[in-house]
Amino acid sequence: MAVTEDEILQFHASLDRASANPVFLDAFYDSFMSSSKDIPGYFEHTDMGRLKRKLKSSLHMMTLLVDESPGVDMYVAHLSRVHDSYRIPAALYQVWLDTLIEAVQRCDPLFDRNLESIWRNVLSRGIAIMAAGVGSHASPMPFVS
Amino acid sequence: MLIEWSDDLSVGIQEIDEQHKVLVSLVNDMHDAIHEHHGSEATADILQRLAEYTKIHFAVEESLFRIFDYPGYEAHKKQHDELLKEVIELQEKVSSGKSSVSFQLLHFLKMWLTQHILDSDKEYSEYLLNSGIKAQSAKSGWFKKLWH
Numbered sequence: 001m002a003v004t005e006d007e008i009l010q011f012h013a014s015l016d017r018a019s020a021n022p023v024f025l026d027a028f029y030d031s032f033m034s035s036s037k038d039i040p041g042y043f044e045h046t047d048m049g050r051l052k053r054k055l056k057s058s059l060h061m062m063t064l065l066v067d068e069s070p071g072v073d074m075y076v077a078h079l080s081r082v083h084d085s086y087r088i089p090a091a092l093y094q095v096w097l098d099t100l101i102e103a104v105q106r107c108d109p110l111f112d113r114n115l116e117s118i119w120r121n122v123l124s125r126g127i128a129i130m131a132a133g134v135g136s137h138a139s140p141m142p143f144v145s
Numbered sequence: 146m147l148i149e150w151s152d153d154l155s156v157g158i159q160e161i162d163e164q165h166k167v168l169v170s171l172v173n174d175m176h177d178a179i180h181e182h183h184g185s186e187a188t189a190d191i192l193q194r195l196a197e198y199t200k201i202h203f204a205v206e207e208s209l210f211r212i213f214d215y216p217g218y219e220a221h222k223k224q225h226d227e228l229l230k231e232v233i234e235l236q237e238k239v240s241s242g243k244s245s246v247s248f249q250l251l252h253f254l255k256m257w258l259t260q261h262i263l264d265s266d267k268e269y270s271e272y273l274l275n276s277g278i279k280a281q282s283a284k285s286g287w288f289k290k291l292w293h
Contacts, residue, residue, distance in 0.1 A: 045219060050268060057264070071252025078257065082227045 021107035028103035080133020156270035
């Protein structure tokens, strides 16, 4: 579903409100980590502090995808190949999205069904590209073949 | 110019900044070559230089990671391996005429470079600087002069 400029603005406003809540990042990552017994293993050697700091820039990247900024889809496809080298299954991307939205719901006081729909629409393209990258690590780059 | 060098892109270690500037300059050269219609041979040549210089640059960074026992070595090397694999694949396709450098691809290279510097390289530079690497190492013989 196409995302409007107003919806992008609502997405950023919701993200700013959620981020203003000091528990937001911990709420999200704690919930994500405990959502499956397999997940902590993927982050065994990850600097979680850094990962938390990077969340906002990752989400910004997702909004650039919606704007169809040139090269962003290729870059996200590249990220999906890097993630695939860790053998992350496609289903985890959906779990990531669901737990992120739960954390936003908890931390954005203005969160409602409409905002949930906006969050899902904005992030769906990025999630689809990341999930489509599963198994791509050993394959040639799709955009240069 | 596609990428303008700014202090935001500096990792605080002179030699690494100098190498990053070379990579930025190569991506800018490719941008100019496309805009000025220099032809596919010119873009293929620049891409080849980009691939070669990237290989050298990554090798330098990875040497530093080993010397300073950087804890993020494995994860960073994984990113290097993927980036290098992609740029070499791309370079081979362009050299053989199976692909050309498009506007999309140019912007991908821009993001590829700037995001890697901003996200990953700044992380290791902070560690290296805290571990005693010199911020200002002279370009000639820089490797011997890294230590305080």
